Amino acid sequence: MSYSISPLGDSALTVDFGNIISAELNKKVLLLVQAIEKAALAAVKDIVPAYSSVTIHYDVISLLKQHKNKSAFTIMSEEIEALLSQPVEAITAVYRSVQIPVCYSLKYAWDLKEIAVVTKLTIEEIITLHTAKRYKVYMIGFLPGFAYMGNVDERIAVPRKLEPRQKIGAGYVGMAGKQTGIYPLTSPGGWQIIGRTPIKLFDKEKEDPVFFRAGDEVRFYSITEDEFYNY
Amino acid sequence: MSFTITKAGILDTIQDEGRFGFQASGINPGGVMDIFSARLANCLLGKPMHTAVIEMHFPAPVICFNEAAMICVTGGDFTAAINHKEIQRNQPVVVNKDAVLEFKKAKHGARCYLSVLNNFRISAWLNSYSTNIKAGAGGLHGSALKNGDIVAFEKISALSDYLAKEPFKRLPWKVQPAKLTGANKIEVIKGSEWNWLDDTDQQTFLNTSFKITKVADRMGYRLAGKSLTLKVKEQLVSSSVSFGTLQLLPSGQLMVLMADHQTTGGYPRVATVISAHLPLLAQLKPGEEFSLALTNVESAEKKLLQQFNYLQRVQYAAGFKIEKILQ
Numbered sequence: 001m002s003y004s005i006s007p008l009g010d011s012a013l014t015v016d017f018g019n020i021i022s023a024e025l026n027k028k029v030l031l032l033v034q035a036i037e038k039a040a041l042a043a044v045k046d047i048v049p050a051y052s053s054v055t056i057h058y059d060v061i062s063l064l065k066q067h068k069n070k071s072a073f074t075i076m077s078e079e080i081e082a083l084l085s086q087p088v089e090a091i092t093a094v095y096r097s098v099q100i101p102v103c104y105s106l107k108y109a110w111d112l113k114e115i116a117v118v119t120k121l122t123i124e125e126i127i128t129l130h131t132a133k134r135y136k137v138y139m140i141g142f143l144p145g146f147a148y149m150g151n152v153d154e155r156i157a158v159p160r161k162l163e164p165r166q167k168i169g170a171g172y173v174g175m176a177g178k179q180t181g182i183y184p185l186t187s188p189g190g191w192q193i194i195g196r197t198p199i200k201l202f203d204k205e206k207e208d209p210v211f212f213r214a215g216d217e218v219r220f221y222s223i224t225e226d227e228f229y230n231y
Numbered sequence: 232m233s234f235t236i237t238k239a240g241i242l243d244t245i246q247d248e249g250r251f252g253f254q255a256s257g258i259n260p261g262g263v264m265d266i267f268s269a270r271l272a273n274c275l276l277g278k279p280m281h282t283a284v285i286e287m288h289f290p291a292p293v294i295c296f297n298e299a300a301m302i303c304v305t306g307g308d309f310t311a312a313i314n315h316k317e318i319q320r321n322q323p324v325v326v327n328k329d330a331v332l333e334f335k336k337a338k339h340g341a342r343c344y345l346s347v348l349n350n351f352r353i354s355a356w357l358n359s360y361s362t363n364i365k366a367g368a369g370g371l372h373g374s375a376l377k378n379g380d381i382v383a384f385e386k387i388s389a390l391s392d393y394l395a396k397e398p399f400k401r402l403p404w405k406v407q408p409a410k411l412t413g414a415n416k417i418e419v420i421k422g423s424e425w426n427w428l429d430d431t432d433q434q435t436f437l438n439t440s441f442k443i444t445k446v447a448d449r450m451g452y453r454l455a456g457k458s459l460t461l462k463v464k465e466q467l468v469s470s471s472v473s474f475g476t477l478q479l480l481p482s483g484q485l486m487v488l489m490a491d492h493q494t495t496g497g498y499p500r501v502a503t504v505i506s507a508h509l510p511l512l513a514q515l516k517p518g519e520e521f522s523l524a525l526t527n528v529e530s531a532e533k534k535l536l537q538q539f540n541y542l543q544r545v546q547y548a549a550g551f552k553i554e555k556i557l558q
Contacts, residue, residue, distance in 0.1 A: 010506050019468055046252055050495055061535065071532055073528045140257040141469055142469075144258045144366050145256060185365065204356065
């Protein structure tokens with residue numbers, strides 16, 4: 001398996017499988033996360049899966065106190081290399097398949113008109129293409145619960161906006177290149193806004209406050225403004 | 232058994248060492264900016280290093296104690312005073328009921344820490360007391376402390392006896408920690424995209440200084456310096472970043488990520504500041520300059536361990552002294 005391990009400062013390391021967005025590399029990411037979780041290494045503080053890399057944040061002091069003659073980075077690298085050299089197991093985690101309602105009304109779809117001009121498609125065609133595909137949640141990042149999903153149909157894959165917006169509310173659905181995602185909290189952001197979902201994606205009161213997990217499969221379906229309000 | 236924020240400062244938050252284990256959900260660790268000073272405040276009171284403290288910026292709050300407490304102030308020098316009498320940083324003080332703690336003038340540093348021996352009575356969010364303002368969770372009520380907020384803490388009866396009606400008493404131990412690094416020289420470890428800079432720009436990175444711009448907060452500092460360009464033009468797919476990561480923005484300027492950084496980012500990671508020098512960076516203010524030097528992981532780990540061992544000695548020694556007072 002081809003990968004590289006490099007330090008991210010002195011308290012984390014990144015295992016990189018390649019600088020591309022692909023379902024194949026993302027599967028390697030999920031498998032490695034599964035193996036690290038199963039190994040339950042005491043010094044691991046955080047495991048962060050991304051598109052094609054996994055970063056492990058670890059406790060330097062506890063590792064140094066256990067092993068006098070090795071650096072914490074070396075110890076962690078060896079642990080991870082050992083996990084990567086094991087025979088590949090099947091993914092045991094059960095990923096959900098979720099349907100997300102989206103109101104694509106122009107009231108919420110701030111950039112749909114412009115995307116229609118750029119792509120030479122009608123607004124209806126864009127909505128059809130956005131709802132036709134089953135997306136994969138590749139990673140969560142940027143904000144609590146912000147899911148990076150892909151891949152968006154080439155015909156509607158428009159680059160992010162040149163000037164980010166100062167304020168995008170919770171639930172707004174965006175696109176950036178082949179990625180699509182939903183803002184779980186009010187935030188500045190540069191993605192093209194094409195609709196809004198009434199689903200609450202971040203709830204601090206819940207034991208698991210975040211709706212999506214890396215590995216989930218997502219399909220969007222169109223709802224009217226009335227359905228949005230009465231959801 | 233509490234203190235009241237009579238007048239809130241510009242940004243006072245409850246923080247501990249951060250909320251780890253949830254970055255896979257996009258929830259950033261947060262936590263104190265200057266972990267050395269926060270730990271030192273706890274250690275001088277013989278408390279576990281990770282205990283929650285109040286992190287303050289200047290203007291700092293006015294705090295009125297509703298019950299006797301033992302406190303310690305560390306970090307930036309904001310001229311702390313109790314009932315208008317100056318107290319020293321890095322020296323614990325026992326304060327009586329109705330004592331007022333305030334901070335008169337910012338002399339040095341960007342952040343100041345207050346630890347209280349009497350444990351705070353607040354509830355954790357996802358295993359941490361750190362305030363996550365963006366998520367509106369953690370800390371006292373998911374936001375910075377406000378006028379009139381009451382932070383409850385445990386009663387320690389022996390403290391009133393020790394004070395014998397005095398408004399406050401300075402305790403007879405203090406420390407003067409050695410400077411973390413000389414002349415604002417901050418050490419970094421090469422990042423994954425270090426080699427995306429050509430030789431000339433690598434030299435610029437290491438031999439010129441960088442100024443902290445006004446865009447500097449708990450999330451990160453934008454730096455101003457000689458513009459750097461990438462010889463590799465590849466787009467990076469997003470991946471995890473950390474406290475101390477130096478990202479190169481499309482403008483050619485650097486941004487160093489601080490405690491409240493996002494969990495992931497897509498800008499080239501040129502280098503990462505070593506953990507042992509983050510406390511120094513956390514105490515620098517807009518307008519101040521520093522330079523960068525390369526080091527390796529082994530040396531960075533050793534410096535971190537030295538700091539930890541120092542703090543542990545302080546904690547151990549203070550533990551006995553406090554035991555005696557509380558007898």
